[in-house]
Amino acid sequence: MTKTGFVVANLFRKKTRTILTLLSVIMAFLLFGLLQSVNHIFSAGPDFLGATRLISQARVSFTQPLPLSMLPKLEAIPGVTRVGYSQWFGGVWQENTPLIMFAVNPQRHHDIYPEWVMPETQWQAFANTRTAMIAGKQLADKYGWKVGQKIPIASNIYPQKNGSKSWTFDLVGIFEGKDEDWKKRASLVYINHDYFDEANQFGSGRTNFYVLKLADGNKAAAIAATVDKMFENSPDETKTQTEKDFNVGFIKQIGDIGLIVRWILFAVFFTLLLVVGNTMAQSVRERVPELAVLKTLGFSDGSVLGFVLAEAGALCLIGGLIGMSLATLLGAVVEKGSGGQFALQVSGAVWTTGLLAIVLMSLAVGLLPALRAQRLKIVDALAGR
DSSP: OOHHHHHHHHHTSSHHHHHHHHHHHHHHHHHHHHHHHHHHHHHOOOGGGTTOEEEEEESSOTTSOEEGGGHHHHHTSTTEEEEEEEEEOOEEETTTEEOEEEEEOHHHHHHHOTTEEOOHHHHHHHHHOTTEEEEEHHHHHHHTOOTTOEEEEEESSOOBTTSOOEEEEEEEEEEEESSHHHHHTOOEEEEEHHHHHHHBTTOSSEESEEEEEESOGGGHHHHHHHHHHHTTTSTTOEEEEEHHHHHHHHHGGGOOHHHHHHHHHHHHHHHHHHHHHHHHHHHHHHTHHHHHHHHHTTOOHHHHHHHHHHHHHHHHHHHHHHHHHHHHHHHHHHHHHTTTSSOOOOOHHHHHHHHHHHHHHHHHHHHHHHHHHHTOOHHHHHTTO
16 A cells, blocks of 8 residues: 555544545635625725825715815826716615616726726717716626616615606616726716716715826825825815725725635634644544554654644645635636626635645644654553543
């Protein structure tokens, strides 16, 4: 029998116990892969753009509106090439399906986000139609929306002046991303800010945040400081940050996702450490006489140490690889099922972290039992002491 066969045979001596432990490892690494992917989504931003776009919001919260009268001042800042603005609409499709929906200035948005691709005639229709709306291709395909349709959408925040929360928009365009990454993001809806500003019950001349397009991304920090300094000690103090930081802050309105994920993973792996460690310790205790026989036959203390560590490594490796593979497959299923709106991808970075976790877990659960086997005295073991 080969050394590998010997390790595998010992690992499956107690098939039920080993299978149950393997299932624990698989579930732990399945959760690890999925949660790390979720954490990546919530902290991700368009890194390839650098800091060429800044988001300026009210200092207290983005829910606090800013006046549109700030626009000329922002446009006058050196290094700012274009300024747009967006208002969160709180759209709801049909019964209770929330939409990521913003009221924007069509031309300014087009200039600032060239990543959204749409025929120029549709951009013109968006700018010139009062009740216009454009939708991402992912969303339009999911709900069967076609250009020319009237789309009824409710708002859970903004009623119209007549008190109704039901709005109707003319779908004048369907946009998609310029590349594969941006195509996966094409699940938003934009409406004409002028119409929203005029028709909503809460007044006009306000917006949630400004988007500043910069000529030089290396000057982002200086320009952000300039903006905040400009409105310091005014009724409309601002907080200006990169687009990526804004996205992270937006998600953190519901909590620190990264911290939540880390605590969940800590609890999972701490429990796993106890379960697998107990399995390995019990396995070594049951085989004390056999380990003594191995030493009697001429196997060195180091060889016995290696056998036990190999068992722990095999247990963690098999379970970890299966768990990570299932997480990858499940992530792809979720992404496909959501029409690309929830890109739950187990990336190479997550796999690398997962493999490192497998190595550390193997050492953590196998080292103490292996050291005990190494120090085992033949006479005491055979005598049952």
